Amino acid sequence: MIKYVYDFSEGSSDMKALLGGKGAYLAQMVKEGLPVPSGFTVTTKACLRYLQQEKGFMDALWVDVQAALSRLEERMGKTLGSDSDPLLLSVRSGAPVSMPGMMDTVLNLGLNDETRSALAAMSGNDRFAWDSYRRFIQMFGDVVKGVAGEKFESLLDDVKRENVVTYDNQLGPDALEDLVCRYKTLYKKETGEDFPSDPMVQLKLAVEAVFDSWNTPRAKTYRKIHHMADDMGTAVNVMAMVYGNLGDDSGTGVCFSRNPADGEKKLYGEFLINAQGEDVVAGIRTPQPIAALEGVMPDIYRDLSEKVENLESRFQEMQDIEFTVERGKLYILQTRTGKRSAQAAVKIAVDMANEGLISKKTAIGRVTPDQVERLLHSQIDPGYVPEVLAQGLPASPGAAVGQIVFDPDEAVRLSDKGESVLLVRPETTPDDIHGLYAARGILTSRGGMTSHAAVVARGLGKPCVSGAEDLLIDLEGKRLIIGDRIFSEGDVLTVDGSTGRVIEGSVPLSLPSISGELETILDWSDEVSALQVWANGDTPDDAKRARSFGAKGIGLCRTEHMFMAEDRFPVMQRMVVAKELEERKAALEELRAMQKEDFMGIFREMDGLPVIVRLLDPPLHEFLPRVSELDKRIAQAEESGQDASALRKVKDRAENLREVNPMLGFRGCRLGLVYPEIYEMQIRAIFDAMSELTDVDLKVEIMMPLVQTKREMSILKEMVLSIAGEYEAGSLKYLVGTMIELPRAALRAGELAEDAEFFSFGTNDLTQTCLGLSRDDVEAKFMKDYVEKGVFKLSPFHELDRDGVGELMSIALQRGREVRPDISVGICGEHGGNPESIAFCHSIGLDYVSCSPFRVPVARIAAAWSAL
Ligand code: ADP
Ligand code: MG
Ligand code: MG
Numbered sequence: 001m002i003k004y005v006y007d008f009s010e011g012s013s014d015m016k017a018l019l020g021g022k023g024a025y026l027a028q029m030v031k032e033g034l035p036v037p038s039g040f041t042v043t044t045k046a047c048l049r050y051l052q053q054e055k056g057f058m059d060a061l062w063v064d065v066q067a068a069l070s071r072l073e074e075r076m077g078k079t080l081g082s083d084s085d086p087l088l089l090s091v092r093s094g095a096p097v098s099m100p101g102m103m104d105t106v107l108n109l110g111l112n113d114e115t116r117s118a119l120a121a122m123s124g125n126d127r128f129a130w131d132s133y134r135r136f137i138q139m140f141g142d143v144v145k146g147v148a149g150e151k152f153e154s155l156l157d158d159v160k161r162e163n164v165v166t167y168d169n170q171l172g173p174d175a176l177e178d179l180v181c182r183y184k185t186l187y188k189k190e191t192g193e194d195f196p197s198d199p200m201v202q203l204k205l206a207v208e209a210v211f212d213s214w215n216t217p218r219a220k221t222y223r224k225i226h227h228m229a230d231d232m233g234t235a236v237n238v239m240a241m242v243y244g245n246l247g248d249d250s251g252t253g254v255c256f257s258r259n260p261a262d263g264e265k266k267l268y269g270e271f272l273i274n275a276q277g278e279d280v281v282a283g284i285r286t287p288q289p290i291a292a293l294e295g296v297m298p299d300i301y302r303d304l305s306e307k308v309e310n311l312e313s314r315f316q317e318m319q320d321i322e323f324t325v326e327r328g329k330l331y332i333l334q335t336r337t338g339k340r341s342a343q344a345a346v347k348i349a350v351d352m353a354n355e356g357l358i359s360k361k362t363a364i365g366r367v368t369p370d371q372v373e374r375l376l377h378s379q380i381d382p383g384y385v386p387e388v389l390a391q392g393l394p395a396s397p398g399a400a401v402g403q404i405v406f407d408p409d410e411a412v413r414l415s416d417k418g419e420s421v422l423l424v425r426p427e428t429t430p431d432d433i434h435g436l437y438a439a440r441g442i443l444t445s446r447g448g449m450t451s452h453a454a455v456v457a458r459g460l461g462k463p464c465v466s467g468a469e470d471l472l473i474d475l476e477g478k479r480l481i482i483g484d485r486i487f488s489e490g491d492v493l494t495v496d497g498s499t500g501r502v503i504e505g506s507v508p509l510s511l512p513s514i515s516g517e518l519e520t521i522l523d524w525s526d527e528v529s530a531l532q533v534w535a536n537g538d539t540p541d542d543a544k545r546a547r548s549f550g551a552k553g554i555g556l557c558r559t560e561h562m563f564m565a566e567d568r569f570p571v572m573q574r575m576v577v578a579k580e581l582e583e584r585k586a587a588l589e590e591l592r593a594m595q596k597e598d599f600m601g602i603f604r605e606m607d608g609l610p611v612i613v614r615l616l617d618p619p620l621h622e623f624l625p626r627v628s629e630l631d632k633r634i635a636q637a638e639e640s641g642q643d644a645s646a647l648r649k650v651k652d653r654a655e656n657l658r659e660v661n662p663m664l665g666f667r668g669c670r671l672g673l674v675y676p677e678i679y680e681m682q683i684r685a686i687f688d689a690m691s692e693l694t695d696v697d698l699k700v701e702i703m704m705p706l707v708q709t710k711r712e713m714s715i716l717k718e719m720v721l722s723i724a725g726e727y728e729a730g731s732l733k734y735l736v737g738t739m740i741e742l743p744r745a746a747l748r749a750g751e752l753a754e755d756a757e758f759f760s761f762g763t764n765d766l767t768q769t770c771l772g773l774s775r776d777d778v779e780a781k782f783m784k785d786y787v788e789k790g791v792f793k794l795s796p797f798h799e800l801d802r803d804g805v806g807e808l809m810s811i812a813l814q815r816g817r818e819v820r821p822d823i824s825v826g827i828c829g830e831h832g833g834n835p836e837s838i839a840f841c842h843s844i845g846l847d848y849v850s851c852s853p854f855r856v857p858v859a860r861i862a863a864a865w866s867a868l
Helices: 013-031 044-051 057-076 113-123 126-144 149-162 173-191 199-213 217-225 290-296 298-315 342-354 360-365 369-375 408-416 430-438 452-460 516-528 540-548 559-564 569-577 581-605 627-639 645-657 669-674 676-692 710-724 743-747 763-771 775-781 783-788 802-819 835-844 853-867
Strands: 005-007 039-042 089-094 105-109 235-240 251-256 268-273 319-326 329-337 388-391 393-396 399-405 421-425 441-444 464-466 471-474 479-482 485-488 492-496 501-504 532-536 554-558 610-614 699-704 734-740 758-761 824-827 848-851
Touching (some): 005 013, 013 039, 013 089, 013 329, 044 199, 044 235, 057 199, 089 199, 105 199, 126 149, 199 235, 251 290, 298 329, 342 360, 342 369, 342 516, 360 516, 360 853, 399 441, 421 430, 421 471, 441 452, 441 492, 532 540, 540 581, 540 853, 559 569, 559 581, 569 645, 581 676, 627 645, 669 676, 676 699, 743 763, 743 802, 802 824, 848 853
Parallel strands (some): 399 421, 421 441, 532 554, 610 699, 699 734, 824 848
Antiparallel strands (some): 005 039, 039 235, 089 235, 251 268, 251 319, 388 501, 393 464
């Protein structure tokens, strides 16, 4: 017999798969003696069998549920449906992985006209009983029968208006009784049935509804976005109610053991007096910050602080806790690992390791490469003082600029077109999830730091300002009114989720620097990593940035980028166009002086660290205008009677250099073999720079591109050696190596290693040539179809093709090391900044990955993850 129902006292926190996260943690808390209302959990297995529509299963399950209910009634000394002392229940879903706001909950189950009277009599509080009743009908109608929540809300608004009050807690018993009446009428109108008065029927329908909620579109969307499996199912927790709506000595709230936005170690959260359930997160009234609880209920505040801290040390993780106070007594209703912003994740991990709560390695494992990437997202320059339109809560850090839209579907439509949008809503609900996902940033006028918008935004790493109460949002008219200003859909605003500011227009954003806890966690990462992280950089500025982001070297310095600068381009063109060797050499001498300056700047920045300089790689025609452009210029010159002979000369050369397939043509070391004077100039410029930098610790490596035969490598090595001989004997220390970017080079790596002192995998070209896919064409043409058809999981230009390109790399590495055991090997393609590809590089034993300077921090944490 499989057990489908567990009393809380029978479970524990390691039973998440079976009891769901909520159930497992409730059970653990009961075990540890925390004040949790009594209850039981129906397992995820039961949910899956129910969803398979197995005949007779529900009847069999119900026998077990009834038995568990009897035990619960006995423990509580109350009976479901009793007209003297009725037990009321909450029915809560709880999946194995937390899905905030995704699944549904029904509170106060067991109420009908009779039990309501009994509840009123027992509590001596008629208002409370009516309030609980109206909440129950609304939740049951919404969750179980799919009656739109807004329809109930709009009746509530009517009653509030008629009674001239602003908030629900100001409604008296008569008004609430009236509301219950209207709710029942609505329920009947919408469902065609009377509201079910039998508590056992209510319970069964509610349990089934929770099971069914596993497959609602919004739950499915959430799982899809977060790459979660569909076959886990949800558990159902049935527990005794405790009441936060019994009066001013009662209340409900949520709190975190640390601040989920910035990670500060301080009790953090919100509460509402005389309220129940989701009032706090639903943005019905704006809740008070938890610190205020100390003034209102000092004992409770102290008790709660202590329990929260204990829970955190027990689970060694930041906790997100729901609590309710019933007439001065504290109950804990849920605890789970708290979601947090990227900034908070880093701070909490470092703090906890420093406190001795977790190890450094655990700390590293708690910061994802994704989060590090997000931290490098834009911020408003701290020095810039913007004009602030309105102030809300700093719900999720970072800044975003975009056109405002009011509708989630519109947000998706515009962002698909590549527009940057801000989603502006009074508050958000799980039905808006696609819009939140599409938007750059989120702005709400209602709700606190724990509102739906805030929680989801932090999870997605999007800037969010919530509860900006000065905003008047006219959803129908698609207008946002702030004071006497009116903004329409499409107007551009900036939101700053780090400070809560709403700003007119587009504010210039800047990248934050690496400091504080981020620096610490990245330093720890370097300690555990086997792989080093280097950067690709072509200028002294790149080098400086790379170094400040923690790069341990320059893995690829592309000399051709230096020729693109305005003052160099004409000289470069002269060199390319030259027909005679002498003419070319004259231009090259000029370039040599320029290159020398560039190299000096970079070498100086990288003092003490290796710099790999790659000699000229692209086809020469890239330095000339297109033939069609030249035709145009020649025609213009002739029209105005100027001499076009020079332009004609350029055109001749451009035509002469034109190739059908330039990426497989006259480029890379082929240039250096055919026009040795070009490479000789570059090598001299490198040595010139080195000779002058006597005060710099130089680690220069010269790299040949697109080599595939031993002969090519030998000629080029000889070229370097002979030029080095022109300089003072023994004064230059450098390495000569090659890129491995052609399949043949990978296969013949053994003989290349006889000359090459290092390898660097150029995986952009290696992917292109190994797979026979043109990188410049396929992405636009058919890669999307190929990914959809499952040929590739992702574009192989984005995530390294382990099976093909990866195998070539392994072969090259092995053959190279056989010949030259201490050969240093890295990767300098785009893949060097991709976490999955980095894990692969680690697994085959590369020495370093080199990526764009901005990706260095991400690569550092990814390299550490590979080694955990
Ligand atoms: P979610 O997963 O969306 O947070 P929950 O099941 O945790 O849903 O519950 C929704 C709300 O109802 C929470 O605020 C919770 O604290 C409250 N709640 C749940 N069970 C009880 C109970 N037994 N007594 C009082 N409030 C409850
Ligand atoms: Mg909920
Ligand atoms: Mg909850």
